[in-house]
Amino acid sequence: MNTLSDVAIPEFGNWINGREEPLQNPMDSLNPYTQKVWARVNDGTVEDVDRAVKAARDAFENGPWSKMTATQRAELLRRLGDIIKRDAEELARIESTDNGKLYKEMLGQWQYLPEWFYYNAGLADKLQGDVIPSDRPNFMIYTRHEPIGVVGAITPWNSPGLLLIFKLAAGLAAGCTFVVKPSEHTPVSTIALARRIHEAGFPPGVFNVVNGQGSIGAALVSHPGVDKIAFTGATETGKRIAAEAAKNLTRVSLELGGKSPNIVFNDADLDVAANGAVAGIFAATGQTCMAGSRLLVQEDIHDAFVEKLVAKARTIRLGNPMDPSTEMGPCANVPQLNKVLEYISIAKQDGAKLACGGGVDPELGGLFVQPTIFTDVDNRMRIAREEVFGPILSVIRFKDEADAVRIANDTRFGLAAAVWTQNIHRGHRVAHQLRAGTVWINAYRVISFAAPFGGFGESGLGRENGMDAIREFTETKSVYVELSGAPRDPFKLG
Numbered sequence: 099m100n101t102l103s104d105v106a107i108p109e110f111g112n113w114i115n116g117r118e119e120p121l122q123n124p125m126d127s128l129n130p131y132t133q134k135v136w137a138r139v140n141d142g143t144v145e146d147v148d149r150a151v152k153a154a155r156d157a158f159e160n161g162p163w164s165k166m167t168a169t170q171r172a173e174l175l176r177r178l179g180d181i182i183k184r185d186a187e188e189l190a191r192i193e194s195t196d197n198g199k200l201y202k203e204m205l206g207q208w209q210y211l212p213e214w215f216y217y218n219a220g221l222a223d224k225l226q227g228d229v230i231p232s233d234r235p236n237f238m239i240y241t242r243h244e245p246i247g248v249v250g251a252i253t254p255w256n257s258p259g260l261l262l263i264f265k266l267a268a269g270l271a272a273g274c275t276f277v278v279k280p281s282e283h284t285p286v287s288t289i290a291l292a293r294r295i296h297e298a299g300f301p302p303g304v305f306n307v308v309n310g311q312g313s314i315g316a317a318l319v320s321h322p323g324v325d326k327i328a329f330t331g332a333t334e335t336g337k338r339i340a341a342e343a344a345k346n347l348t349r350v351s352l353e354l355g356g357k358s359p360n361i362v363f364n365d366a367d368l369d370v371a372a373n374g375a376v377a378g379i380f381a382a383t384g385q386t387c388m389a390g391s392r393l394l395v396q397e398d399i400h401d402a403f404v405e406k407l408v409a410k411a412r413t414i415r416l417g418n419p420m421d422p423s424t425e426m427g428p429c430a431n432v433p434q435l436n437k438v439l440e441y442i443s444i445a446k447q448d449g450a451k452l453a454c455g456g457g458v459d460p461e462l463g464g465l466f467v468q469p470t471i472f473t474d475v476d477n478r479m480r481i482a483r484e485e486v487f488g489p490i491l492s493v494i495r496f497k498d499e500a501d502a503v504r505i506a507n508d509t510r511f512g513l514a515a516a517v518w519t520q521n522i523h524r525g526h527r528v529a530h531q532l533r534a535g536t537v538w539i540n541a542y543r544v545i546s547f548a549a550p551f552g553g554f555g556e557s558g559l560g561r562e563n564g565m566d567a568i569r570e571f572t573e574t575k576s577v578y579v580e581l582s583g584a585p586r587d588p589f590k591l592g
């Protein structure tokens with residue numbers, strides 16, 4: 099096993115049954131900033147998936163994990179949280195090198211992620227059932243929330259560590275075991291996490307990682323030994339996964355794409371709102387599921403607000419993601435860059451007006467796209483309906499509150515939304531009408547381990563985070579206990 103510091107190109111094997119396997123079939127991982135190979139992982143096979151699922155099944159049914167109490171599992175979760183806290187800088191460096199997001203953003207994420215383990219450790223031994231007030235005097239009925247079993251977790255490239263831990267912390271607290279298939283574009287941080295899970299003392303087979311292409315994810319979805327698929331990624335992939343999982347009635351939770359509306363009313367603090375609009379679309383190079391990619395601006399402040407925003411967008415510093423003064427990094431990979439550039443031309447063809455940006459940055463080149471703003475966007479245009487996942491903002495005018503809500507909800511997605519207003523009544527009133535899983539009032543892009551996260555409509559199925567997420571990793575069982583000991587009529591129900 100190599101470490102980042104002792105070889106030029108570090109290698110990371112699959113992690114199966116408590117052991118990092120030697121690299122059989124190397125697959126390169128590129129640094130989007132340098133566009134050079136910086137690490138090699140194993141390009142997994144269907145046979146690897148099968149071995150990993152068997153290891154997870156065995157750990158779930160027979161291994162020491164299956165005999166642990168929830169309190170003992172919680173202790174391991176807390177230890178893992180401590181190790182991640184200790185190693186946050188190293189994990190952030192890996193993530194930033196793999197996906198091109200700013201080191202300072204990745205560091206913030208990894209420093210915050212231990213809280214997911216602490217919070218779910220606290221919940222693990224409070225997952226209690228109920229004693230049901232029974233309508234049958236000679237029966238006591240109670241419920242148990244039992245772990246669902248083996249979870250196949252499939253993650254995207256934008257924040258692989260965060261999006262895995264959303265699933266992992268709750269699933270481990272519930273008593274599940276995992277086989278993870280990270281994105282082929284960002285495979286490294288999940289293996290780095292596996293090493294730390296091992297160090298924390300989780301028994302072999304509880305956490306397994308098989309790297310590889312989408313076909314490896316598909317093999318995991320169709321594997322009969324998997325009880326639940328927890329997926330984060332594109333809506334179209336999510337639909338394919340749901341259809342495939344249905345063949346075995348494998349449970350699914352899906353965290354998918356978005357086209358989130360960021361609504362600025364004429365009574366907002368326009369400087370604060372402009373800052374929020376920038377955070378919504380240009381932070382993380384727009385490569386976040388909750389990007390505020392549709393900016394709805396009330397018509398009487400439209401021109402002044404756009405002017406403010408364009409001035410801000412033009413000052414955004416692009417550069418090396420490791421440099422603390424950089425504000426926007428590159429696109430994460432070549433297919434993503436091509437998709438972003440294609441949508442810029444689609445927007446132009448459909449009649450949107452380019453206010454700033456509009457292509458690859460002339461100085462930096464490579465995968466760097468300029469912060470781009472389109473005005474005169476009609477909500478029916480493709481740039482307003484389809485997820486781009488890049489630094490492209492569509493500005494849409496609205497007349498009044500009803501018009502804003504109508505345009506905001508006119509989408510197949512429903513992941514997030516924001517309202518900017520200084521009128522407290524309007525803020526809540528509009529928030530209640532928006533069809534989205536998360537709504538911010540006078541803020542954007544804030545998350546918490548304690549608040550449920552997920553989408554309406556085609557943005558997903560199920561919720562991660564918060565008190566209820568642990569339930570998504572359980573099955574509920576009702577137990578009936580006969581109290582009289584007398585024989586019952588075998589031909590009568592109940």
Ligand code: NAD
Nearest residue numbers: 253254255280281311312315316331332335353354355387
């Ligand atoms: P993607 O759907 O292309 O890939 C996600 C993962 O699925 C990868 O690991 C990939 O290898 C795997 N995969 C591909 N085809 C598969 C198949 N047929 N069966 C099983 N697995 C398969 O997504 P991406 O491009 O990596 O990520 C960007 C997308 O993720 C965007 O749409 C974004 O909105 C979404 N996303 C959603 C959230 C959320 O929480 N709602 C968070 C981040 C990203």
